[in-house]
Amino acid sequence: MTDSAGGAWKRVAALMLAGALGVAGLWLAVGAGAKSGESVRQAGYPQPGDYYKTKIDDVRFAKIASTNSNQVRFKFHSSGNYYGDPDTNPYLKHRCKLDDSSYKTCESPKKYRHLHGGKHKFKVKLIYQYGSGKPQDVSHPARYSWKVK
Numbered sequence: 001m002t003d004s005a006g007g008a009w010k011r012v013a014a015l016m017l018a019g020a021l022g023v024a025g026l027w028l029a030v031g032a033g034a035k036s037g038e039s040v041r042q043a044g045y046p047q048p049g050d051y052y053k054t055k056i057d058d059v060r061f062a063k064i065a066s067t068n069s070n071q072v073r074f075k076f077h078s079s080g081n082y083y084g085d086p087d088t089n090p091y092l093k094h095r096c097k098l099d100d101s102s103y104k105t106c107e108s109p110k111k112y113r114h115l116h117g118g119k120h121k122f123k124v125k126l127i128y129q130y131g132s133g134k135p136q137d138v139s140h141p142a143r144y145s146w147k148v149k
Contacts, residue, residue: 052080052139
């Protein structure tokens with residue numbers, strides 16, 4: 001009888017340890033910066049925005065290297081292969097955004113003209129959209145800020 005009771009205590013101790021480790025994991029995630037209501041990201045598992053890297057390769061103003069220009073052109077690309085090559089997969093598309101506008105499908109190079117004076121911010125990211133499904137961000141946005149005098 002004592003052997004089965006001892007085995008039961010071992011199982012109870014194992015369950016208590018597993019529960020304590022779960023609570024400790026949650027505490028570590030919150031201590032690492034997760035805010036109330038946010039989902040906790042597990043280390044080692046890529047999130048959708050981590051699948052590809054989007055990079056701005058070149059920025060050209062109408063007058064080379066001058067911020068007096070009201071025109072700008074951005075060249076960019078994305079690399080990675082989670083959903084295949086971004087250059088050949090028709091479901092992978094770049095989306096661009098200037099200042100407070102919404103993201104719109106775009107291609108490199110992307111040009112903007114007739115910019116007003118002041119600060120501007122350009123962002124470009126890669127999305128995956130199959131059929132009529134919801135677009136999924138597969139890269140974090142690449143950003144560029146500048147000021148037109």
